[in-house]
């Protein structure tokens with residue numbers, strides 16, 4: 001595809017949120033088919049999604065069958081009519097393959113495969129040299145394009161690492177300590193290894209299961225107690241039950257707090273907790289709740305891990321050391337009775353510690369925020385009702401839109417709520433910012 005000099009609308013990112021936007025936009029007005037391009041270096045739709053689900057061997061989605069990128073809520077259920085075994089109770093959560101096949105059909109149905117321009121956007125420069133405000137996108141291919149409207153749908157945010165992991169000074173092989181996004185269970189040979197997984201969200205559960213299946217033993221360490229929840233935020237956040245009060249709240253800091261409380265860190269589905277408890281009974285996993293690493297060092301091809309004094313290990317034998325407590329791990333006989341010697345050792349550490357959304361740190365927002373000053377609350381921009389930076393044609397969807405959309409902003413359901421606000425402003429723009 002030859003890059004045009006100008007296009008009306010640029011959508012940055014070809015994930016599930018962008019796909020939801022395009023189907024809803026075309027449902028509203030097929031005229032818009034020739035007015036937009038999607039930019040993504042991966043060349044295909046949902047690449048990130050499919051890679052993560054495959055890498056973590058996730059069998060089915062956490063969200064119910066009505067959450068998908070197509071305009072009609074029942075479309076996925078209809079698609080699954082002859083594949084009932086691929087809907088999982090409760091709430092008929094779709095199997096990974098079913099969902100991917102459905103998205104493939106959606107992409108074909110709306111003829112969207114050719115709408116992706118295979119490039120990464122590396123800079124967005126607001127410009128007024130065309131008599132009206134426009135944006136110049138700079139691509140990693142060296143090309144540029146002028147656009148009237150931008151939708152930023154770049155997804156997951158910046159990986160969040162614990163302080164102790166950032167402070168490690170010793171050299172270590174990069175695959176021995178990594179964020180969950182870098183773990184690919186399909187490419188590992190970890191039989192007999194001991195793996196420490198940090199984090200209490202569903203991702204740590206998937207990784208723990210995967211590692212156990214590969215013949216490793218796992219210690220799962222969480223700051224709080226494991227929380228059992230079917231969805232990551234209560235379904236009331238998808239409708240007026242909770243959103244009415246949320247939208248009535250005019251203090252953005254309080255809204256931010258409400259988002260944090262609704263998600264309350266990570267949580268796992270009840271069936272994942274059940275599977276992990278069974279594995280714990282079989283001695284394949286140790287679950288250390290209310291425990292935090294203080295320090296880790298890479299020595300003799302192993303991680304030596306120390307925890308904070310006040311960590312409350314689930315297992316009584318963790319507190320016998322003076323000074324910092326130890327994680328239940330491998331005991332070296334020579335270390336018994338000598339608290340100075342590290343005794344909890346692991347071959348690998350995986351950080352399932354999530355991601356953080358921060359507009360100020362987003363590489364594509366630097367110049368845009370200078371031209372369109374926007375209040376930022378704990379990293380989240382205060383967008384207008386159509387999810388634009390104030391007085392601009394710059395739209396943001398995904399986790400960064402949470403102050404407007406609420407705690408589900410990053411999920412498929414949140415994407416649907418976001419397009420309900422963005423599409424009307426694209427189809428019928430307000431004169432003020434034309």
Ligand SMILES: Cc1cc2nc3c(=O)[nH]c(=O)nc-3n(C[C@H](O)[C@H](O)[C@H](O)COP(=O)(O)OP(=O)(O)OC[C@H]3O[C@@H](n4cnc5c(N)ncnc54)[C@H](O)[C@@H]3O)c2cc1C
Nearest residue numbers: 013014015016017040048061062063120121154155411412
């Ligand atoms: C393992 C996992 C399971 C999940 N399961 C569910 C679930 O069951 N239900 C649910 O509702 N939510 C789920 N989520 C949450 C959420 O729906 C997903 O994270 C989803 O992928 C978010 O979609 P997105 O389009 O915002 O981002 P992504 O899928 O991450 O897509 C963003 C795209 O933007 C592209 N991009 C980034 N920067 C640039 C740039 N500078 N230029 C061009 N392109 C760029 C990337 O290449 C990527 O393709 C899950 C998340 C994870 C990590």
